Amino acid sequence: MTAVHLDTLRQTIGAIEGAQAGPAGVLATGAHRFDAALGGGLPLGAATTFEAGAPLDEAAADALALSCAALAAGTRGGDVVIVQDRGARALRGQVYGPGLAQIGLPAARVLLVQPRGADDTRACIEEAARTSGLAAVVGLLGPQAGFGLVPARRVQLAAEEACALVLLACGLRTAPFLPARVRLSVRPVMGALPGWARDLPAGAGLPPPGLPAWRADIIRARGGGRGSFILENPHEAGSGTSATTAIRLREPPPVADRPDRAGGQDGPGWPPVRQVTAA
Amino acid sequence: MMLAAARALVPDLVALPHDAAAAGSALKDLARWAGRWTPSVSVMDGVGPGSAALMLDITGCAHLFGGTEAMVADILLRLRTLGLTARAAAGPTPGAAFALATTAAGDGPGLVMPERQRLDAMVARLPVEALRIEAATAAGLRAVGLGTIGAVSRIEPAALARRFGAGLVRQLARARGLDGEALEPVDELVERRVRVRLAEPLVTGAGIEIALGRGIAEACALLERRCEGARRMEAVFWRLDGTLWRIGAGTGGAHRDSAAWTRLLAERLARSGDDDGNPPDPGFGVDVVEVLVPAAERLEPVAVDLDPVAAAAARSSAAMHRLADRLSARIGSGRVCRIRLQDRWDPHGAQELVPALEGAAAARAMPVRGDGPARARPPLLMDSPEPVEALAEVPDGPPRLVRWRSLALKIARADGPERLDGRPGRDGLRDYYKVETTEGRRLWLFRRGLADDPDGAAPQWFVHGLG
Numbered sequence: 007m008t009a010v011h012l013d014t015l016r017q018t019i020g021a022i023e024g025a026q027a028g029p030a031g032v033l034a035t036g037a038h039r040f041d042a043a044l045g046g047g048l049p050l051g052a053a054t055t056f057e058a059g060a061p062l063d064e065a066a067a068d069a070l071a072l073s074c075a076a077l078a079a080g081t082r083g084g085d086v087v088i089v090q091d092r093g094a095r096a097l098r099g100q101v102y103g104p105g106l107a108q109i110g111l112p113a114a115r116v117l118l119v120q121p122r123g124a125d126d127t128r129a130c131i132e133e134a135a136r137t138s139g140l141a142a143v144v145g146l147l148g149p150q151a152g153f154g155l156v157p158a159r160r161v162q163l164a165a166e167e168a169c170a171l172v173l174l175a176c177g178l179r180t181a182p183f184l185p186a187r188v189r190l191s192v193r194p195v196m197g198a199l200p201g202w203a204r205d206l207p208a209g210a211g212l213p214p215p216g217l218p219a220w221r222a223d224i225i226r227a228r229g230g231g232r233g234s235f236i237l238e239n240p241h242e243a244g245s246g247t248s249a250t251t252a253i254r255l256r257e258p259p260p261v262a263d264r265p266d267r268a269g270g271q272d273g274p275g276w277p278p279v280r281q282v283t284a285a
Numbered sequence: 286m287m288l289a290a291a292r293a294l295v296p297d298l299v300a301l302p303h304d305a306a307a308a309g310s311a312l313k314d315l316a317r318w319a320g321r322w323t324p325s326v327s328v329m330d331g332v333g334p335g336s337a338a339l340m341l342d343i344t345g346c347a348h349l350f351g352g353t354e355a356m357v358a359d360i361l362l363r364l365r366t367l368g369l370t371a372r373a374a375a376g377p378t379p380g381a382a383f384a385l386a387t388t389a390a391g392d393g394p395g396l397v398m399p400e401r402q403r404l405d406a407m408v409a410r411l412p413v414e415a416l417r418i419e420a421a422t423a424a425g426l427r428a429v430g431l432g433t434i435g436a437v438s439r440i441e442p443a444a445l446a447r448r449f450g451a452g453l454v455r456q457l458a459r460a461r462g463l464d465g466e467a468l469e470p471v472d473e474l475v476e477r478r479v480r481v482r483l484a485e486p487l488v489t490g491a492g493i494e495i496a497l498g499r500g501i502a503e504a505c506a507l508l509e510r511r512c513e514g515a516r517r518m519e520a521v522f523w524r525l526d527g528t529l530w531r532i533g534a535g536t537g538g539a540h541r542d543s544a545a546w547t548r549l550l551a552e553r554l555a556r557s558g559d560d561d562g563n564p565p566d567p568g569f570g571v572d573v574v575e576v577l578v579p580a581a582e583r584l585e586p587v588a589v590d591l592d593p594v595a596a597a598a599a600r601s602s603a604a605m606h607r608l609a610d611r612l613s614a615r616i617g618s619g620r621v622c623r624i625r626l627q628d629r630w631d632p633h634g635a636q637e638l639v640p641a642l643e644g645a646a647a648a649r650a651m652p653v654r655g656d657g658p659a660r661a662r663p664p665l666l667m668d669s670p671e672p673v674e675a676l677a678e679v680p681d682g683p684p685r686l687v688r689w690r691s692l693a694l695k696i697a698r699a700d701g702p703e704r705l706d707g708r709p710g711r712d713g714l715r716d717y718y719k720v721e722t723t724e725g726r727r728l729w730l731f732r733r734g735l736a737d738d739p740d741g742a743a744p745q746w747f748v749h750g751l752g
Contacts, residue, residue, distance in 0.1 A: 065726075065727075065751035066727075066752065068664070068665060069752035072752075084601045085605050087608070096668075099663075099667040099668065100667075101665065102632075102663060102665060103624035103626050103635070104635050104636060105664035105665070105750065109664055113624040113625070113626050116624050117605065117609060117621065117623060117641060118622045118624055118638065119620065119622075120622070122616060126616050133615075134608060137604050137605070137607075139597070139601025139604045139605065140608075194727065196698075197725070211682070211699075212697065213698050214698055214700040215699070219725060
């Protein structure tokens with residue numbers, strides 16, 4: 007069946023569903039292959055979950071969710087509501103304004119909500135998802151703050167109504183958010199070094215940290231495919247503006263990066279990377 | 286009568302000590318309940334036990350209840366339904382009303398504002414104790430043969446003041462209706478007030494919520510006529526048995542959107558029953574719902590922007606304010622915050638969380654910087670740094686191996702040191718490093734102390750930020 011056929015079928019189904027659901031749309035990240043695998047981009051009017059791929063990877067999942075929120079703030083207008091569960095705060099620390107500014111999310115556009123318990127966390131996320139005109143709703147969930155079927159469905163319906171972008175970051179012990187349109191498993195990876203630091207002579211000490219980078223495996227993407235992508239946040243620290251390019255795709259690492267082939271150098275160190283242009 | 290004599294007459298008499306504090310608070314509750322007749326009700330402390338009274342300022346209210354006489358009868362009737370015995374009287378001044386009430390029959394009709402000359406005659410017959418004076422003063426008056434107010438009032442005021450003090454003269458003038466006094470109402474007078482009276486008492490939560498919505502809609506219409514918006518709204522629910530619930534909520538910016546206010550207060554109502562957030566018990570029902578607007582601001586009608594982009598931005602900002610209000614009402618205003626960056630180097634001081642309800646005013650007062658320090662900072666900061674074991678280059682190099690929460694991490698890249706002060710007065714200097722492990726985890730670590738410091742303790746490492 008050709009792509010044209012598929013498109014007409016999708017339109018037909020969309021027209022049938024449209025009576026209830028309405029056009030939701032997507033937020034394209036600008037990383038083309040990643041967008042295509044998600045079915046066009048991060049889904050609006052639905053939830054996307056960022057699940058830690060391994061123990062203690064929750065901070066990486068949080069950082070990717072916040073980077074996606076930065077992207078939404080740069081392209082959608084409106085404010086970002088961050089709901090941070092108490093359990094998440096105890097394990098991963100509190101959301102920190104100066105750090106947000108450096109991943110491209112101006113602190114002045116953030117409303118930080120810190121509920122007492124898991125029930126309040128779910129209710130606050132639902133309430134925020136119901137509000138139209140927000141750039142994104144980010145939920146940083148601790149182990150207790152997982153969603154059962156009923157509260158998850160309520161958030162899903164609220165998000166559909168308000169065309170909200172709901173981003174939920176959670177750990178391995180958090181009950182998964184089942185109606186999520188997109189589920190990503192996130193692990194941190196070493197970021198690309200800035201150009202000047204790539205050819206430092208040996209003995210010059212450790213090179214500086216690279217760009218924040220993550221490996222995102224698509225567990226599920228309705229209307230999309232599967233795949234594994236390396237994303238990075240190329241936002242210039244200290245530029246003070248909101249990012250329209252908070253997410254960028256990096257080419258899958260060449261063979262030399264595979265752990266079994268990596269030499270015994272001082273840290274594997276990413277080889278120079280061919281950047282995918284966002285054109 | 287002595288207690289022993291009373292016990293001799295009634296063997297199974299129950300005697301309890303007078304609990305002044307409990308009586309005071311019960312009287313205050315009763316005063317709030319008496320707000321159904323007039324907004325200005327105060328508790329007048331008596332001189333001895335049992336001499337306290339409720340003072341209702343009924344100026345301009347009596348005609349609503351069919352005149353003073355009918356009003357006093359209504360008050361006595363309603364108090365009797367609550368199971369209370371009361372004596373009531375209306376007078377031209379609080380002092381006169383008090384003096385008359387002391388002589389009114391316990392279960393008969395109340396005394397009503399008499400004519401000037403009749404008042405003089407009635408007050409003159411009263412014993413001196415009705416003047417609300419110290420027991421010692423009353424005993425002194427009786428000792429010189431002045432048993433009634435009439436006898437005292439015939440003495441020259443200057444002579445009375447010399448012998449018994451100026452207080453007696455003042456009380457005398459008050460009781461004779463010649464001198465008023467300032468009363469302090471139990472609740473401040475709220476100008477914007479709407480009362481919904483219900484024909485039948487409501488016992489279901491949904492019904493009470495509908496009545497609340499009606500009251501709020503009326504209050505918002507009142508505000509619209511006055512070109513005002515509410516910053517704070519309160520609702521009082523009157524139960525049939527004389528108890529009152531009071532709930533209230535505030536917003537970050539003044540508005541008069543009745544749907545938003547109803548949601549806000551209904552949210553509060555549903556969780557106001559006890560500390561666990563259960564709905565309150567309506568008992569035999571709620572028969573009056575009152576909506577008060579204690580804080581309002583001028584709010585002119587705004588022209589709708591015809592530019593669709595600007596209109597959408599305005600709608601979005603309004604929706605954001607309403608969301609912050611609702612969340613604040615639900616989980617407490619201190620938990621819904623705006624982040625304000627500060628020009629400070631110590632990590633915890635660099636951001637200040639401002640409750641969103643105060644945010645609008647605070648943002649106007651001080652411009653918010655958009656960027657913050659240009660140095661690397663993590664998006665997540667620990668409330669208190671976590672101690673870790675680390676192997677580091679001596680004397681002041683970055684760590685190479687870190688054991689953090691049972692993970693052994695090999696550090697591949699590091700940036701630092703950046704020397705910062707800790708919290709003022711806590712623990713001196715810290716050297717911060719932003720590091721990346723071989724797996725790509727990003728940590729913000731710091732070291733306290735130096736390896737080659739002969740006096741100091743061994744250096745300690747802490748994780749302070751993630752991501």
